[in-house]
Amino acid sequence: MTTPPPELLGRGSWPEAQRIAAVLRKETVGGALLLAGAAVAFVWANSPWGDVYETLRDTRVGPASLHLDLTLGTWAADGLLAIFFFVAGLELKREFVAGDLRDPRRAALPITAAIGGMAVPALVFVLFNLGGPEGALRGWAIPSATDIAFALAVLAVISTHLPSGLRTFLLTLAVVDDLLAIVVIAIFYTETLSVPALLLSLLPLALFGLLVQKRISSWWLLLPLAALTWVFMHESGVHATVAGVLLAFTVPVVRSDAAGGPDAGPGLAEQFEHRLRPLSAGVAVPVFAFFSAGVAVGGLSGLRDSLGNTIALGIAVGLLLGKAIGITGSTWLVSRFTRAQLDEDLGWPDVIGLSLLGGMGFTVSLLITELAYGVGSPSYDHAKVGILGGTVAAALLAAVVLRLRNRRYRRMYDEEHRDVDHDGIPDAWDPVDDRRIDPSGDHRSSPSAES
Structure with a gap:
């Protein structure tokens, strides 16, 4: 097929x-x-x-x-x-x-x-x-x-x-x-590059990534590390907003298996x-x-x-x-x-x-x-x-x-956004078609289809 x-x-x-x-x-x-x-x-x-x-x-x-x-x-x-x-x-x-x-x-x-x-x-x-x-x-x-x-x-x-x-x-x-x-x-648009400062920015960035990968979200730990990453990135000559992107990419999207996996609710990134x-x-x-x-x-x-x-x-x-x-x-x-x-x-x-x-x-x-x-x-x-x-x-x-x-x-x-079967999901997104099933198991058309 x-x-x-x-x-x-x-x-x-x-x-x-x-x-x-x-x-x-x-x-x-x-x-x-x-x-x-x-x-x-x-x-x-x-x-x-x-x-x-x-x-x-x-x-x-x-x-x-x-x-x-x-x-x-x-x-x-x-x-x-x-x-x-x-x-x-x-x-x-x-x-x-x-x-x-x-x-x-x-x-x-x-x-x-x-x-x-x-x-x-x-x-x-x-x-x-x-x-x-x-x-x-x-x-x-x-x-x-x-x-x-x-x-x-x-x-x-x-x-x-x-x-x-x-x-x-x-x-x-x-x-x-x-x-x-x-x-x-x-x-x-990076005119001067300080390699030592750029390398130093990787240390708090790595610690930030380690903490968020362990699902630690305490602001008093993460915020200072994010600020240090920003400061060293700014000092290196690379535009400091790059630090924001790199920090974001370390944050996990889905929940860990121990926390119930992807279906257990929003992850740390969300x-x-x-x-x-x-x-x-x-x-x-x-x-x-x-x-x-x-x-x-x-x-x-x-x-x-x-x-x-x-x-x-x-x-x-x-x-x-x-x-x-x-x-x-x-x-x-x-x-x-x-x-x-x-x-x-x-x-x-x-x-x-x-x-x-x-x-x-x-x-x-x-x-x-x-x-x-x-x-x-x-x-x-x-x-x-x-x-x-x-x-x-x-x-x-x-x-x-x-x-x-x-x-x-x-x-x-x-x-x-018609919801003929009133299941809370618009029929356009519903994997089940717009037909209802009567108790005997026979399919019958929905009112919208009949009209």
Whole structure:
């Protein structure tokens, strides 16, 4: 018997759909706070009190003896974002160990789409800046990242009935995208490397991993080890947010056999994610956005200058068109050259709308901007305008495409969530078909089938 071809962006399991829905609700609130923080920063930086904002952002706190006398903006980028990437790492590991993406055929699509969604925007940026200002090409990776919170917040507003397969795909794509961006940061944006400090960071990291593998979750043991890992990673020259990802990858996903195995309830990774996601989405990312989005454009003339700059144009076009082409094109290539097929309930306009949402780069894009150009440089300000412009344009265009599909989504949702046999599981996810069995053992059709 031949194995049926895998469905691209198909419906996952019912427990996984429920979990993804819960994650989306938390990220939606975080996206709203992120938007508020960015808006406040942008308005403040362009107000008559803009110098107060810059003074606040550049205020240094921390012990100088440990090389940790950092500005508040740096603490937000290096410290708070480490929490964000810790949660992202937990989410990704859970998807590949215990989620629907443990099936390699399902995992291949978001990984391929994430790679395509990074490569094409980077190529667009390079094409715009070949022969441009000196040092402009250092920002090639800026349009490559997708902002999870922003994308999911916009998705919740414009289309509450998007099929679960697409929602899962967007979440996984954004997580893989951001973690690949961290790999890019570690490799291409590490100017000086202190090998002794990097090796020292492995000691608390190993102790942290040993404790969590033994299912020890005491915060007074784990938090100091995580902090030491972060401090040594920061001292090594590698961006400190890498520590968050490495710490997350040590946390076990499934429960041990002694604790009842995989079916005994949530594992340690899920527990940590449940506790820290509100802190990440509700505090860490919005505060980072507040300290990073405050770019003074210098009025309409300054805005025109930025929009005419090749750095800003390369980023904006990379986010808007590069992401859409990269994600949609990668998905098409997977369907064209493998046995995988697009889910029968979906159409390519759905994929295009989702790929446009992938062009909402903000958190990691701003982080790479700081590393590429340095805070306060003209290229830095131009890049921020490009990020804001490209993100807004991608959101608006995605809203147009997905709103046109919203009526169809609603019909799909109503059909999928029928629960004829009232067992608490929508029939679309129920392995048992929609027939009832009478006491004599004879099958009879459900009312919905009869009608």
